[in-house]
Amino acid sequence: MTDDRDRWNERYRDDDFELPDDPVPELARRIDTLPEGRALDVATGSGRNAIFLAEHGYDVEAVDVSDEALAQAHTRADELGLEVDWIRADVTDSDGEFQLEPREYDLIVVSFFYAPALLPELKEALAPGGVLVYEHHLRSSDPVEVGPSDDRVRFRSNDLLRSCLDLTVLHYAEATRHGKEDGRPSTIATVVARKSCGGAQSYPPERDMRDVPRE
Template identity: 35%
Template sequence: MSHGPEHWDARYADTDRPWLSAPSGTVACALSGLAPGRALDVATGIGRHAVWLASSGWQVTAVDFSAVGVAQGRARSDQVEWVVADVLTWSPDTTYDLVLAAYVQLGVAGVRRLGGWLAPGGRLVVVGHALRNLTDGVHGPRDPAFLHTEQGLRDGAAGLEVERLEEVLRPDEDGTAIDLLLVARR
């Protein structure tokens, strides 16, 4: 449920994307207090979360199907293992203490797939635009197929212990964006 690599290559080639440089406040809050370990950042784009995680002591693998995004990430940090691949067909050769999917909508099967890559005690963190954002929020995709629902995330986390599943409001100068946050533990 996403645009293909060519779309994202063109988008990342546009250098006027200030929101791509710093980690999401929601992600930073959700991960605060976790001891660093092995982390996987899926659909990393230019790696804003991967670079931040590595600078915070995590051993990070970052995966995206946009070669342009990965090249930009690689230029920002050599402390991350960068992989050009589609997370819906790629599989890691290890398990992770953290699997992060920020602002990518992979559907129930995709979220379930990510949960399978967790080490015992590892956490899956998914944050993205909520379906309610379409009618009540600002920014984000305008197609419902690209938006999260609580039930979809709960179904994707089946077999994991859901620690948090909640709406997160992100106010800015244009209004308030509405996201969903899932934190689930194996």
């Protein structure tokens, strides 16, 4: 998919295009309850989730179609003295250089990349007990200023939840979020779901919402 590669490279070369450095909020909030080990950050961009996971001791692979994005991510990781396996590939290309293998990852993160067709493979790529954290824009009737202009690459209400019902859903939310810097609203679905390994399993402690930091 050369078009995607060129299009995203162009965006990353634009000084006005900047992604946050912080990981997605639900990943940060839950990091102490997530399984340790191998992690995959799909469509990593400038690497905010991958870098956060490397900081927390994960063995991280991070894949993106854009060379420019990976160069930025690599530079930031180097500055922090962190190692991540940065992979340039189109994750939708079934014959491409990056192929998902079953039961490989303890944690998979996808943020702000619309990939419903990839979800079956992502779930299969989770190790038993592995967790998927997926966050993406929702279609909305409210005015939203952030995210794709084309509703076809936004989830409808409950799409993400429904796609994860064969996992144990630990968290699902649909909410309007305001940008930390510019206050611009976006509507976002977040799922945290674990590949169950049987009827009996352990569950993370209930969180006291008064202590939950907001982005």
